[in-house]
Amino acid sequence: MHIADGVLPLASIAAGWVGTGVVAGLTLRKAPFEALPKAAVMTSGFFVASLVHVPLGPTSIHLTLNGLVGIVLGPLAFPAILVGLILQSLLFQHGGLLTIGANTLMLGLPALAAYKIYALVSRRNFSHREAVAGFLAGSLAIFFSGLLLALWLMTAGREFLTIARLALASCLPLMVVEGLVCAAAAAFLAKVKPEILWRKTHAVDESVLP
Amino acid sequence: MHPEIDRFAHLSSPLHRLDARAKITVFLVFLVAAALVRHLPGALLALGLAFWWVVLSRIPLSFICRRLKAVMLFLSPFLILLPLTHPGGWEAGLRQGGVIFIKGLAMVLVVFPMFGTTPFHVSMKALASLKVPERLVAMILFTYRYLFGFAEEVRTMQQAARARGFKPRSNRRTLGTFGNLIGLMVVRAYERTERIYQAMLARGFKNKFGTLSEFSFTWPDAGKSLGILLAAAVLVGVDRLWPKFFG
Structure with a gap:
């Protein structure tokens, strides 16, 4: 899910950068410098994982994984997604250069929401709670991203209304796919290495907790 | 890739x-x-x-x-x-x-x-000297550095899955397998973070990057x-x- 260059007007592009700058600043400022190399190694792993082709009907898609990034990296998910999008734009020309700000808000804010959703749901006591929480975090992250995508397109003009609706509708199959992958990954991590999940201790450093 | x-x-x-x-x-x-x-x-x-x-x-x-x-x-x-x-x-x-x-x-x-x-590393140094926050540039360089190794690792994992008869299809089972594969990838990245950081400290990393280009x-x-x-x-x-x- 990316917005390419050439679509958004300059005002939306500027708003995207301002929003991204504020949120990235807030989440990065709390982190000690030594947390960054570690978060970056995790970002690298997620980046590569998101390049895996997943078959979907007659075609195949790349996963976004922003929900899973949120679950594992917590608040640092936002700068991680910023870095991931910068690299995707520079290395593969996926998504524009000027639209990195808008794209980071679109995928990064839902990642922060996914981290909260996962923490809230997995705290309760019922069977398969890790998988259920993972599914909700993964699929809702995609849904929120779809909503933000539609909103960004609407800022480009009223004639984009139908395209925005179609973009949101095409998120529904993605929600199922990402939800199921995220559920499996969350259950796997909870079983194999629970300390990775941000809610328990977390992947990077104690002192980064908000 | x-x-x-x-x-x-x-x-x-x-x-x-x-x-x-x-x-x-x-x-x-x-x-x-x-x-x-x-x-x-x-x-x-x-x-x-x-x-x-x-x-x-x-x-x-x-x-x-x-x-x-x-x-x-x-x-x-x-x-x-x-x-x-x-x-x-x-x-x-x-x-x-x-x-x-x-x-x-x-x-x-x-x-x-x-x-x-x-x-690429010179472009990143240029970004740093253009007042892009140092923390962001450091994170980009680190992430970039480890992409290549992890890409190799994912290829190996997919090959291993194929060797065991895994064929990706549009069903729940495939997605579950991909979820486990991605989970494993995250575990491997995590296990490496501490060792990489210690190796960097041992080589005298002082939270700053140098390049030889001026x-x-x-x-x-x-x-x-x-x-x-x-x-x-x-x-x-x-x-x-x-x-x-x-x-």
Whole structure:
């Protein structure tokens, strides 16, 4: 899910950068410098994982994984997604250069929401709670991203209304796919290495907790 | 996967020799100018200029064409759907979709002379000296550094899955397997973070990056930069004045 260059007007592009700058600043400022190399190694792993082709009907898609990034990296998910999008734009020309700000808000804010959703749901006591929480975090992250995508397109003009609706509708199959992958990954991590999940201790450093 | 945007950074061209800080700055100005374009002649001019710089940079066109597939995928919905859904009729929709498509293509092409003619780490150092926050640049460099190893690892994991008879299909089982595979990838990355950090400290890492390249801004740099800035100004001028004279 990316917005390419050439679509958004300059005002939306500027708003995207301002929003991204504020949120990235807030989440990065709390982190000690030594947390960054570690978060970056995790970002690298997620980046590569998101390049895996997943078959979907007659075609195949790349996963976004922003929900899973949120679950594992917590608040640092936002700068991680910023870095991931910068690299995707520079290395593969996926998504524009000027639209990195808008794209980071679109995928990064839902990642922060996914981290909260996962923490809230997995705290309760019922069977398969890790998988259920993972599914909700993964699929809702995609849904929120779809909503933000539609909103960004609407800022480009009223004639984009139908395209925005179609973009949101095409998120529904993605929600199922990402939800199921995220559920499996969350259950796997909870079983194999629970300390990775941000809610328990977390992947990077104690002192980064908000 | 070919993450090497700078595969042809070793070539020599006027754009390769341009100071990396100036290169990034002036092309960024051009991208902003291109984002301001609203009419077809302006979009075509932007595409022409971008193409000219690509030719100047001597980066092979085959390398570029392979990398244009993704952006075509993101831009073509606008070209197809806007004519069908535009409230002002199909003609207005086609014109707007065409402007978006051509503009988008031009802006992607600019990335190649902008970042394809400098080694990646030098571009990042240039970003740092252009006041991009140091923490962000450090994170980009680290992430970039480990991409290649992890990509190799994912390939091995997929090969192992295939050897056990795994065939990806559109069903729950496949997605569950991918979830486990990605989970394993995250575990491996996590287990490596601590060791990598300790190895860095052992080699004297002091929370700062050094590169061996030094920047210098010379008279030819100034000339080329002015030329690109002038192109950006002409682009905006043409786009604003065209409808007044010909529209």
